[in-house]
Amino acid sequence: MVLTQRLHEAFKGTVERITGPRTVSAFKEKGVLSVxxxxxxxxxxxxxxxxxxxxxxxxxxxxxxxxxxKQYLITRNVPCLRRASSMEEEYDAAGGEFLLGNDDDDGDGWLATHGMPKETKSSEVEGLPSMESLEISKGAAIRSIPAYFGGEEEEDIPDMEDYEDPENLIETDTASAHATLQSTYFVANEPEDDNILRTRTYDVSITYDKYYQTPRVWLTGYDESRMPLQPELVFEDVSQDHARKTVTTEDHPHLPGKHASVHPCRHGAVMKKIIDVLISRGVEPEVDKYLFLFLKFIASVVPTIEYDYTMDFDLGSSSH
Amino acid sequence: SSSDKGSGRILQFDPFQSLVDEGFWHRLSSLKLDSLGLDQSPIPLTGTPLLPSFFSLAFSVCFYAPCSHPKVSNRLTLLAESLPSDFKELQFSLERAHGNRNRCPVPGTLYNMNTFESFKALDRDSLLKKEAKKILDDIHSAKVEEDSAVLSRFFIISFADLKKWNFLHWLAFPALVVGPPAVVLNLRPAREVFNQGEAQSLSAALNEWRNSSLTTGVLYFLVSIASNSRATIRQLKDWKACQDDGQKLLFGFYDPSCRLDNPGWPLRNYLAFISLRCQDGKIQFLCYREKRGFADMGLSLVGEAVISPSKDCRDPQCVPKAVGWEPKPKSINLAESMNPERLAVSAA
Structure with a gap:
């Protein structure tokens, strides 16, 4: 399994080295992007x-x-207010419907994956790609992810519990908003009307994948105390149909460490479908809006992360 | 209403939260390994005699931006770019990645200890005082007016165990205590304070400020509002001219906090600066916040507070009290991405 993937990565690397980047636009024909x-x-x-x-x-x-x-794009500190599993039960139809329009007749399309109510489907647009076709070839995807924070070496890491602040000056500081019940001023004693959330956040980055000639999305998660999230836990925020299949953990081309990524092998085909839907509705897609469309598509894979991909841009109204 | 609730209480500030990116530790490790070798000798980087067993980097930076989401405060982030890529870069004045609106640079100091024992033995109270004193000096010497980011100066103590790839660290955001706590008279969303013309003009001026690569990284600024509702943003060094021009003056800053009842931490030292340099008594401030990257008058707050520095702190020689340690040290293990043996296994 792992070997297949590694062979593929090696092949891909070689191809990338010996082929020049795409210079002719195939945006509408193939859903791909030149550099x-x-x-x-x-x-x-x-x-x-x-x-x-x-x-x-x-x-x-x-x-x-x-x-x-301009090596890659990033947006940081994006809140992820709840886990994907709870999201799937109460999906708000507003987001994905506009672009991806309709479900497959067999209920196996994009929208089905985040629980869009069946009754909203119409038959206007024929099948958008199914989950099956988006999976990386069976078994090629997943590497085991050992514990991120020390694991077996834990006993060697100094125990922070033994190392509390002995005489915290801050104790007497009246001007910190997180008042002073306990020995440090950051300890939460927040006002009752406080709606501050202790939530996970993500840094979302987009690189250019030269082999697939598409953008590629990466997720770097942080837990409620702003410590890096184990890649394994990132899967909780991914649509369960995609976790470990289209979304895997791999080396980021620009950042250190392993990061969750939506595998780009089917991005071109999906983008082509979206572009065809737009054209069928009489909208002429423009290449500089590619990433807005792309991020709407990614939102169906990672429905819980509230990164900016919305804007008031004119794609024409849908015909229903 | 929120104004009644806020009136007359002690002004409280939402503390900064830090986030140290994995890239920061990779950069620190390669600095130690490539440039210093594994020996424990100190490196005289700051020009002052250092204790054995640690080095300090007086030129690290971290980054923050105004809050841009109603539910999540922004945090102060340390990235690989927070450190120079090698020690040859040390001599030149720090290039701070100006122009990236989502990464406004703040100067800081790293104290890296070579053993856990020396980390534990650090006198954190005197370190905090020492860093706070730098801020007070910058206020008295007018450096703040030229480079206001020094008001948000931070520092970090760390113990980097490169045998186990374990990184222990503790951050502080020193806040000067230069007098009795500020009393808040009023704190409300900007939209409720300004008339529509003022709010529109202010939003436009702030968006322009944030869009210019020259000003986007400037964390502290002045807001003048003329009687015809026209808002102007100006640099801190113009405070005297602003005071004298008869327009309404607000002290503005990029607020990382999303809380509607509290301004963020950067206001604390700003109030110290204002009371010691500009004016005491009643002042108005603007906590600038964004939504989706644009000025938002519903999230931004306008406050009115009474500030009065103690007589001692007007003396440039004074050593002020300070607060600002994060509640706990944090520890992260990066064996997974740093240990060559593990990397070899996962590559096999």
């Missing part, structure tokens, strides 16, 4: 949703075909 189209679409995302920014990343990891200061 310059990716930069164009990224510029537009950053302009319209300024919580996204371009990053230069580590010098040693730069891709020569991308501008030095």
């Amino acid at each position: 310059s189209e990716f930069v164009l679409a990224g510029d537009n995302l950053v302009a319209k949703c300024p919580t996204w920014s371009w990053e230069a990343g580590e010098t040693s990891k730069r891709k020569s075909y991308l501008p030095d200061d």
Whole structure:
């Protein structure tokens, strides 16, 4: 299993080294992006949703075909207010319906995966890709993920419980909002009307995958105390149909460590479907809006993370 | 209403929360391994004699941005870019990635200890005082007016165990205590305080400020509102001119907090600066917040507070009281991504 994936990665790396980046647009024909189209679409995302920014990343990891200061896109501190499993039971139809429109007749399409009520489906658009077709070839996906935080070596890590602040100055500080019941001022004693959430957050990044010629999404999770989330726990925030299949943990091209990623092998095909839906509704899709469409598609895989992908842009109204 | 509830109480601040990205520890490790070797000798980086068994980096930075979501406060983030990529970079003045609106730089100091014992033995109280004193000095020397980010100066103590890839760390965001606590007279969403013309003009001016690469990283600023409702944003160094022009003056800052009843931590030292340099008594401030990256007058707060520094702190020689340690140290193990043996196994 793992070997298959590694062989594929090696093959992909070789192909990427010996082939030049795409220069001719195949956006409408194949749903893919050239490098310059990716930069164009990224510029537009950053302009319209300024919580996204371009990053230069580590010098040693730069891709020569991308501008030095536009290696990947990132938005940080995105809240994830609840787990995907609870989300699936009460999916709000508003988000995905607009683009992905309709369910397959067999109920196996995109919307079915996040629990869209069946009665809303119409037959206007024929089958969007099914979950089955989006899975990476069976068994190729998952590597085991050993414990992130020490695991067997835990006994060597200094025990923080023995190391509390002996005489915390802050105790007498009256001006901290998290008042002072206990020995430190950060300890929560929040006002009763406080709606502050202790929630997971994500950094969401988008890289360009030269092999598949599509964007690729990466998720870096943090727990309620802002410590990195074990990749295994990230799967709780992914649509259960996708966890470990289309979403796997892999090395990020620009950041250290393992990060959850939506595998791009079917991105081109899905984007092609979305573009066809738009064209069938009389909307001429523009390549600089690719990432907005793309992020709407990703939202069906990761329904719980509230990153910015909405904007008031004119895609034409749908015909129902 | 919220104004009644807020009136006359002690102004309380939502503490900063830190997040240390994995990349920060990778960068620190390669600095130690590549540039220093594994020996424990101290490196005289700051020009002052250092204790054995630790080094300090006086030029690290961390990043924050205004709150951009009604339910989640922004945090202060340490990334790989918070450290130089090698020690050859040390001499030049720090290039702080100006121009990225989501990464406004704040200067800080890293004290990395080479043993757990020396980490434990650190006198954290005097370190906090020392860092707070830097802030007070910058207020008195007018450095704050030139580079207001020094008001949010942070520091971090750490013990990087490169044999086990374990990183123990503890952050502090020093806040000066220069007088009796500020008393809040009024604290309300900006939308309720300004008329519609003022709110629109202010939003437009703030969005322009945030869109310019020259000003987007400037955390503290002045807001003038003319009698014709026109809002202008100005640099801190113009405070004297703003006071004298007869317009309504608010002291604005990027607020990482999302709380509707409290301003965020960066206001604390700002009030110290205002009371020691500009004016005491009754002042108005603006907690600037965004939604989806744009100025939001419903989340942004306008407050009115009474501040009065104690006489001692007007003396540049004074050593002020300070608070600001995060409640606990944190520990992270990165053997999974750093241990060459484990990497070899997972690659096999």
